[in-house]
Amino acid sequence: MAGRAQPVLAGVVTALVGFASSFTVVLAGLRAAGASDAQAASGLLALCVACGLAAAWLGWRHRVPMSVAWSTPGAALLVATGPPSGGWPVAVGAFLVSGLLIVAAGLFPPLGRAVAAIPKPVAGAMLAGVLLPLCTAPVRALVELPTVAGPVVVGWLLLHRFARRWAVPGALLVAVVAIALTAPPAGLAGATLAPSVTLTAPAWNGSALVGLALPLFLVTMAAQNVPGMAVLVGYGYRPPVGAALRATGLASLLAAPAGGHAVNLAAITAALAAGPDAHPDPERRWVASVTAGVGLALLGLGAGVATALVAVAPPILIEAVAGLALLGALATALASAVTEPATREAAVVTFVVTASGVTLIGVGGAFWGLVAGCLMLLLFRHRQPADAPTRPTPGHSSGGRSATPTARRTRPSATDPIRSAGT
Incomplete structure (x- = not known):
């Protein structure tokens, strides 16, 4: 009996941690893109239901523990980009286009491999630039609201030290208590706490397609779907990449009119369902x-309550909780960006341009950061780094061994999940 309950309990923990650790990022992103409180609550509800349906279908159909989540880096991108020209309907149109691109990546594997082929330092630097504005929010909150933000940060630090999985949910709980103690008594009087769906007719313009839809697709693929596949491959699974992308892309399309920005494979919480803590038998972890x-x-039925609490809270406090949730992702992105000396300068350029938040011809900084980084790589691709080791010439290596390289690969690499996993 205990063995049967173990994966169920692991799934409950996965859902709680996934929701509590980043729903503030989603609400901040949707509101930054122009959504009203009702539209943001509808978007959060739509994302929860779409993610839930996709996860249940993929796990049951393929017997692989494929956790599904909303695109947390995509929500951070919305914060960094701000409302597009044309407002919320144009943002919804961009969500639809991003979903279509994810479906296309599932239908045409070369497209998925092309996204995975974006140099990791450039992709990591773009993601780091997107995350930076939110990750600085805890510092600003400590200066602007020390008595409220201080306990939140301290709670996060303590839990991060002793129970890391619960650090962000714990910080959120402290923030909720702080909001309850400091919010005006009539703050929730006019709020709609019951779950409701608000549909928005999409609109499109060229700048939003290039500046929002395309970066949202790239960030979701590079920072969520590809790492999510890598986690599964690392645990010995061969996830059906094409089926997963098609399912999450369709879920994104269904959620978009209700305000959902993107659905994808989970990267941060994937290990909770795919690891040995979920069940000793890998064949049972799909449960x-x-x-x-x-x-x-x-x-998702609590989306209205969550949005109402966010609405009465100081914006900087909500951004601080979101920033704490993204610090780990920022650290990973920065490490990926600067690991290779030969591409470090290109990565720094990508990071600086993206983090600057500039808008040129209606297109945001994430796109221009990616363009700048790729141009730097092309410009200096033949330059030998100063600290790079000198390669021996063929036939003259030390020790009498041949210097001719041999390509050997005995098993699929977790760093190349699009190619090594099943389609």
Whole structure:
């Protein structure tokens, strides 16, 4: 009996951690893109239901623990980009186009491999530039609201030290208590706490397609889907890449009119359902991902309450909680950006341009950061780094061994999940 309950409990934990650790990022992103409180609540509800359905279907159909989540880096991108020209309807149109591109990546594997082929330092630097504005929010909150933000940060630090999985949910709980103690008594009087769906007719313009839809697709693929696949490959699974992309892309399309920005494979919480803590038998861990999907869909019923709390809170406090949730992702992105000396300068250029938040011809900084980084790589691709080791000439290596390289690969690499996983 205990063995049967273990993956169910792991799924419940996955759903709770996934929702509590980043729903503030989603609400901040949707509101930054022009959504009203009702539209943001509708978007959060739509994302929860769409993620839940996709996770339940993929886990049950393929017997692989594929956890599904919303695009947390995509929501951070919305914060960094701000409202597009044309407002919320244009943002919804960009969400639809991004979903179509994810479906296309599932239908045409070369497209998915092309995204995975974006140099990792440039992709990491772009993601780091997108995340930076939110990750500085805890510092600004400590200066502007020390008595409120201080306990939130201290709670996060303590839990990060002793129970890391619960650090962000714990910080969120402290923030909720702080909001309850400091919010005006009538703050929730006019709020709609019941779950509701608000549909928006999409609109399109060229600048939003290039400056929002394309970066949202790239960030979601590079920072969520590809790492999510890598986690599964690392645990010994061969996830059906094409089926996963098609399912999450269709879920994105269904959620977009209600305000959902993007659905994808989970990267941060994927290990909770795919690792040995979910069940000793890898063949039984898919139950955890199905349970997590059902749990996340049910948690979506509280989207109205979550949005109402966010609405009465100081904006900087909500951004601070979101920033704490993204610090780990920022650290990973920065490490990926500067690991290779030969591409470090290109990565720094990408990071600086993206983090600057500039808008040129209606297109935001994330796109221009990617363009700048790729141009730097092309410009200096033949330059030998000063600290690079000198390569021996063929036939003259030390020790009498041949210097001719031999390509050997005995098993699929977790760093190349699009190519090594099943389609």
